[in-house]
Structure formats: structure tokens, C-alpha cells
Amino acid sequence: MDRLSRVPFTLLFTAALLGQTSIGDAVEASRRSRAPKFDFDEAPYIERGAARIAEPGIIAPVTKGLHGFRLKMGSMVLTSGFALGPEFLTGSPRFERILFRTSARFSAPGYQLYDAEFALPSLAGDRLFFNALAAHRNYPRLPYFGPGPDSSANNRTSYRLENTSLDLTAGVRPFRHMRLGATSGVEMVNVGRGRDSRFRSTEQLFGPRSAPGVDHQSDFLTAGGFLEYDYTESEGTPRRGGNYSLRFTNYVDQTLGTGSFRRVDVDLRQYLPFFQKQRMIALRAYSVLTDTSSRKAVPFYLQPSLGGPEAMRGFHAFRFYDNNLLLLTAEYRWKVSSGVELAFFGDGGKVFPRRRDFNLRNLEGSYGAGVRFNIRREVFLRLDFGCSHEGCNLWLRFHDFF
């Protein structure tokens, strides 16, 4: 024992023997004399603050819910701004493999989304799954720049999209990485005057010939199927492997019959890690091809679009609409610390009216850099700065997109 540390002991025992003060007092005095500044219970402000915030009674009701209710943030359409609202999740002890949730979300520009979801994600020993999603959306100021790859950025308009839908999905997992299934649904769409005072309303600039469906409401029945092969890692943002999916949907216009079409989505993603997953090349090829009978046209609000944080980050959200789409994306990602990853990216893509234009000619390009923050492998915040010949955009998203 070092010399100094004997002092308090000696004091302590002597004081107690003398009967002057209680052992507890002497102990306290000796402790204070030895280490006055270091009190485990006096945690620094930052630690106390963090602990207070992290207390189950404060954070848990917000993030995990109280009596089934919690705050739902984000996950609305691009241009909606920050969305927030209540969500109710079932916590039924008897049916925990049955998920039910319903939420209402609102954003400052007046976007609204109400949805309810019922899911059986793991039936028959995880072989089968089923999902039903009903939603009502009211998006008052979606942007539209006109049809085709040659649309002008100066022709920005806005329109309201009201949409009530029910989508049913049922499927099977025949093998470990494979999912295949069928979808069907109903979609009731109402297109109206845009509420963005900075821009004209869409119908003022684009008629039904260039923006099919802008002049009437339509109800659609949908049916289709999908096949997916996903051998990326099962948890968190993928860091290795590939995910390939093919989806077919048949839209039948129940109102006038002029908006019926068929749509095929092909999405191919490949992740090539190196240097112990500290570096990665991520590649994505995505295409949407539609097909209509003669005298029919794909409603403009159901056309695939390019532009935004998930497709051509150098362009405004929904910058290009047309019947078909091709998007190629490559990212070089490198980790700068365990929770922060940077990326350089390049996007090339185009929309095109006819399927025979499916080629690599006349692609628009955008490029940029981004930073992603993750916790336990999951990206929770993404900042991408993308540029193109039309300018630059900064995108803030609360999830990764591939």
C-alpha cells in the first residue's frame, strides 16, 4: 500500500476509537480527503444528460411505443418535406406473428398519408408470406415537367394526386434466397389542381395528349407477379452479394379503359466489397418498361420517373417522366470510421417513349458525393450532393436506397 493511502485509514480508525465521530463520518472524511474530485456518482453533465435521454421512460414511448402507439416519421413521397404522425402497432400477445399497423402522417406542405397494413410475414415455417396494404394519399403539389427526355426544367408545374389503394401480396420462399409471389389490387386515382403557388398547375400547361390522364379520374385493377433472388447479407444495409428482382404488373383501367397498360420492373443490384468490407463498389441497373394497346396511354402519374435522391441525384425530383426508364448507378463507398461512410457516385439514365429506345444512347448523367451514417450496419441518415448540367441538389434521407 502506498504511503499516502495509509493516512485516511489511520485517521479513520483513530477517530472511531476516540469516539469523537461515527465510523461513517470518519470514512466519509477520509474518502473526501483522499479523492475529493472523483465521485463516481457525480457523472459529468454529458453523461447524465445522455442517460436521462436514454431512459426507458422517455425514449421508449417515442421509438418503441406506448400501449401500441408511437410517432412515425418520414417515409412519404419525395417533395413532401418532413412527415410526422401517430402510428399504432399491434402488440397482441396471442398473435405476434401477425402484424398489424396503421398510421397517419402529415407534412407542412399539406401532404397526407393514411395507411393500414396487415401482414403474415412468416407462415408455414417461413415458407409463405402474405401482406395487405390499404392507403389513402393526398399529395397536393407533386412536380411535373412534361413528358419525355426533352422536357424543359423551366416547365415545372404541380398537380395534386389523390390515391386510394389496396394492394395484396402473397408469396412463397421456395429456396433460401428466393421469393416469388403474386400481387393484386385496386387503385382509385384523382388528379387535381396543384397547390404549389410558385408554379402553374399541370393541366394549365399540359393537355391530355402530353400528360395522359390529367383530365379525368381513373380506377385501376392491378394484377401481377414477382420473382426475387437476394443473396445479400440478411441484416442491415447490404455489403456483399446481389439482389435481382423482376416484377410484372397489369393495370386495367376500370373507368374509361384508355389507361390500361402492362409494366415490367427489372432491378439488379450488386455489391462488391474489398479490403475487409471497408471499401465497396455498388452497382445498380434498373429499368421500367411499359406496354399499351393501341389508342391507350400510360397515365402520366403512373409513368416511371427519373430525378431525385434515388434516381439521378443531379436532377430535381420527378424531373423526367415517360413510358419507359433506364437507370444505371455506380457508387464507390469507403468507410472513414465505424459509423460513417463516404461515397462518390455516378448516375446515368434516361426516360424514353418507346421500348425500342432501350439502349445506352443519349443518357443523362449526374455525379456527386455523399456521406452515410450508420448504426449497427444500418444506414439511418444519408446526405448526397448530386450535380448535373441542370445544377446541383443536396438530398437528406433517413435510409439508404441500395
Added chain:
Amino acid sequence: MVKIPRLLLAPVAAALIAWPLCAGKFQDTDPAETQPPPISVSKLRSVSPGEFGDFLSHTFCKQGERNSKSKVYPAQGVNTLGEVIDSAWFKDRHAKRRMTLEELARGPGNSKAPSKDRPWMVTSAKTEGITPGFQIKDSAGRKYILKLDLKQWPEMASAADVIGSKFFHALGYHVPENYIVTFDRAQLALPGNAGGSVNGSAKKRPWREKDIDTILARAYKSGDGQYRALASLYLDGEPLGPFSYHGVRSDDPNDKIPHEHRRELRGLYVIAAWLNHTDCKGGNTLDMVVEEGGVRYVKHHLIDFGATLGSASFETKSARQGHEYLLDAKPSAIQFFTFGFYVPKWARVEYSDLPSVGKIEAEAFEPDQWKGNFPNPAFLNRLPDDIFWATTRVMAFRDEDIRTIVTTGQYSDPKAVEWLVRTLIARRDKIVETFLEAVLPLDNFRVSGNRLEFDDLGKKQRQTPRTLSVQWSQFENGSGRTTALPAAAAFQIPNDLATAANGSYFSARIAEGNSPKAALVYLAKRRGRIEVVGIERKW
């Protein structure tokens, strides 16, 4: 009780304070083997682990009393030889007296594995989060924490936890008894009153059998339907929560040394580096109030070794772990400005591809550069003599000792054992190579015949023998004054010492060339014999 005026007490107290200081550098009982018995404690407060706060405060704030160029705090809780005194924190084991291979394998105990003669009662369970598990009670009434191996990483976390507990026990730390158990679904049962929150909901309700199934669904299950888990026996006593790596507990009268000055906690850096214990933090410790001989005192334990070796408990370690803090400005800046084209060595070396091993290797391991997940004030306070002390603890493990302990991880693949044994041997050798010469590595000083003898622990690493010089002095224990003995310049005991009266003290300053590194050895004449009573190391 008779009340004595405080004015009268003051001179008494002052005299008491002065007395031990006047008594000199050494006492007759030095070097002490044990601390004075602890003072019995009464009511102590429990502390909740503040994991998030721990990370933030140590990452962004400077906690505790830190060594600096202007102020150096030598390690405390040590005897005059610099050895950590057996206490509620530490009990020197393998380095002090070689443990047999059986003892190493036994660790803190191996006779209280959960009994499987009847189902285990699940008293609590964790339905959410990343590490599934239960608290169980076996037919003997013993309670355990049961931590399941995850599907993706069979055997990894449970093996790391058991191996870690055996190493830390042999090193001298107080740890729980950890067991690897395999069991089938029928082994787990719910008592009638089990309940709690489910899926992170604030709402509590009775547990159901399906809750157990939900947790087990994430666990590794072998072909014959057996789950594998770590069963950690509840420690004896009343839990108080974790200790901190800085400061002291305000309500524990025995806790007087700021933790960042404890040699066993400073030296833990070297051991954590060896075993890649990147999660060596307050949250992975536990204070228990125990009673021995009618005295209640706080015993300090290290717990939860699931993040040792290549395991990060719920997944394999990232290759980065052990090389950078979770938030680390300098390496982050390098990566930022080089666009990732600078690739650190740890990202280029080969790792085992066995899921049970995770990510641990020796090639990129640099002992003095090793880092845990976030700064630890005791680790940052380490001085060369703390490092030397810990290095001698690591050196005590021979190859066969390491193999014996790794085998207790019960890996089904012999390649996992081979990888870990090879890696830990290589990491141990790197530690010795890097840290041993932090001070002049002479140890085990003794008087044999009429010579001062010692072991050069660095002998193996050197090509040529060390050329040492010695300067003898007479040492006045009361005043601390030294008087050189110019005639004595060899390791032969000088005549002045050989013929000195009992109670005389001498010192021998041993150095190598012009190096500032030196060992100052104190010898005393007691009961007609010459004894080594103290060592001070200079660097």
C-alpha cells in the same frame, strides 16, 4: 458517547497524519502481500449501466485525473515491489504461482454448470435487441444469464465469453463462472409468474411459450435440434451495478484510489489488447456486495467477455475494431482526405473465414497502437511500469496454457482452435517484443549468497547479453537521503550492507549504458538477513 471537542481532536489527527509519513519509505511489513481488511459497508446505492453516456463522456470529455507531461500520477494499489496487492479488485494468480493446466481450464469454477435433470425455469427474457437471451434458474436453484449464439455466428460469442473468463481469471481479475451449454427446446420452461415487456413495448404482460420460440428463432440450432449458449452463473452477493474506470464510489469507504490510478486497471490495457477485448468498459463490469468473515464489502468484477477475440457478441468484429475508436478523428481524417485510397494494414491482412472465430489476427496487430471501442481513462493513464507489470502477466502464459484455455471454447472445428492458438501466441510475442523494454526488464530480484541476482526478462529477445552497471547507496528510510558507496560497483553485496545493523536500508541503481531506464532496488537488513523490499523503475 462522550463528545470530545473538535479543537482537541485536530492536533491528534495532525499527529496521526504525520506519523506514517515520518515512519519512512518502508515499513517492517513491506513488501505487503495483502491490503488491510476492508471496512464493513452498510447501505450502498445501485448504479445503472449508462452505456450510451459512457461512450459519449469518454469520447468527448476527459474523465478522471490524467497523467500529463507536467504531472505524473504513479500507479496505486501496489506494494513496494510494484506488484498489485491482492484485494477486492484483483488476486494475483498465474504469474505469481504457475497454475496447472487443469486449474487454467477450470477457471473461476467448473462444477456449477446448469443442471439438466429438470427444465430450466425462464425467469426473464430478452425478446428484442441484438443479443437474444434468458435468465434461468436450474433445479438446484442456481441462476444464470443464458446468452444464445446467433444463427450466423455459431459458437463464436459463447466460446469467446468462456475463453475470456478463463484468461481473466488466471490473470487475477474477479470474473463469473461461465459455461457452454447445449440444450433442446424442452429444456426451457416458464414458471407461472414469468412476465415482462415484449418486443420493446413499454407494456408488460405474462410471458408465453411463444416468446421463448421467438427468441430461439434467432439462435443457432445444430442439426440435432440443440441450441448452444453461454450460461453465466450469477455472482454471489448483492449487485450494485458497474464500476467506472475513473473516480471512486462515493458510498464505499474502501474505494479510495481513483480507478484510473489502479495498476490492475491501467495494465488491463495490455491484456485487453492481447485478447482483443474491445468492449472493455464500465458497462462490462459489476460490483457486488459480498460478505466474508462477517465483513460486507464491495467486490469488483469484470463480466461479459463476448466481445473478446474475434467476436463482437452479436456479430463478428469489424476488421477496424482494435485499431480505431468508434469515433476517431485522426484515422477518419486520413480516410476522408485520401478518398479511401490509403488502406490501413488491418484492412489488407488475412483473417480466418470461420464464422466461429470472427475477426482476430496477429499480423496487423500493433500492441502500442491497439484501441478499444472508445477511450478508457485507466488505459490512457498507463505508464511504462504499468505496462511492464501487465506484460509480465501476459508472458506467464506458455503456449500450452493458451491452447488449454482456447480448448475450453469447445469449438467443433479444430481449425478454429488452431487459428486462435496461433494468433494468441503471436499476439503475446508481439506484446512482449513491444512492451517489455518499456522499462529495464529486470525482475525477480533476490539475494543469493552474497550477490544481488535477478532475471533479465528480455534475454530471449536479445541477440547479445545486456551490459549493466550498478550503483550502491546507503538509504536512510526516515529521511529518504541516499549516500553513495563508490567502492561498490558490482552485484556483489557491499560490505557496508553485509555488516550493517538490522533496520538498515541500501539501494542498488541498475542501469544499462547511458539509458535513462533503470531499476532502483531497495534492500533491508532484517533479522540478520538481507531482503529485497522495494523496486522503483525509471524510464
